[in-house]
Amino acid sequence: MTYAYDVYEDRCPTRLVLERLADKWALLILDRLEGDPVRFNHLRRDIKGISQKVLSQTLKKLERDGLISRSVFATVPVTVEYALTPLGRTLADTVRTLAHWAEHNMDAVLAAQATYDAAAAA
Amino acid sequence: MTYAYDVYEDRCPTRLVLERLADKWALLILDRLEGDPVRFNHLRRDIKGISQKVLSQTLKKLERDGLISRSVFATVPVTVEYALTPLGRTLADTVRTLAHWAEHNMDAVLAAQATYDAAAAA
DNA sequence: CTCCTGAGTTTCCATTGGAAACCTTCTTTC
């Protein structure tokens, strides 16, 4: 089965979706949302280094694309929970693998960098 | 088994690797390099819309991290081939899944966007 | 001579990203 879409094509709408996923913050957010829903400030604390602006922007884009859902609860102060949608859940395994690949292969990457830099300096 | 690295931590070196992978051009390049080695201008033509500057920069970074290899052949004009390294090959399945997820789910994403935009306009 | 190809580098401008301050509503603390 072939698809009408081709991510190698400029101007294909899939490119826009790829740009959404090919973002370090988006990947970390999707990874973090596996499991129970998480509140805004909880995400902000867990994903160290993300700014509120970028977190807010990224959540909005992921919600628009149907990957996550946003639920508001009328508590005081108001509580907002984010969670993966069924569509977002289809990405969970892939995102987890990619986001954590670095943790498993960091030593190999560091060794490669050292070799490369040594050769470049020579 | 746990790892010394944690991609949720700011300042963890894995963050740098995640930033490398979380890039639309890097993903498309890695995906395209599955299979036989590919030359610079061939990549440029296949990955529509990439500029020479960004292609060159991205290839250099991926090479430094040990994910791809660069081979120069003394033809005229000189030929340069890029290929996945064994380390890069460990990412092949994940990258392919992520890069092509949009192709398989584009209709669902477009529907979600339409719903979101309609609700926002109301 | 001039043009063409492969593999880049350089230049320039527009968009994006991060840091930090600000906003709003309600509650608790002094």
Place this chain on the structure above:
DNA sequence: GAAAGAAGGTTTCCAATGGAAACTCAGGAG
């Protein structure tokens, strides 16, 4: 009753990144 705090953002500003296009260099081909 003034101030501070928590939740969930928005706004502002500057620096870094991204894309478009031109330029480089070497060696053929016409």
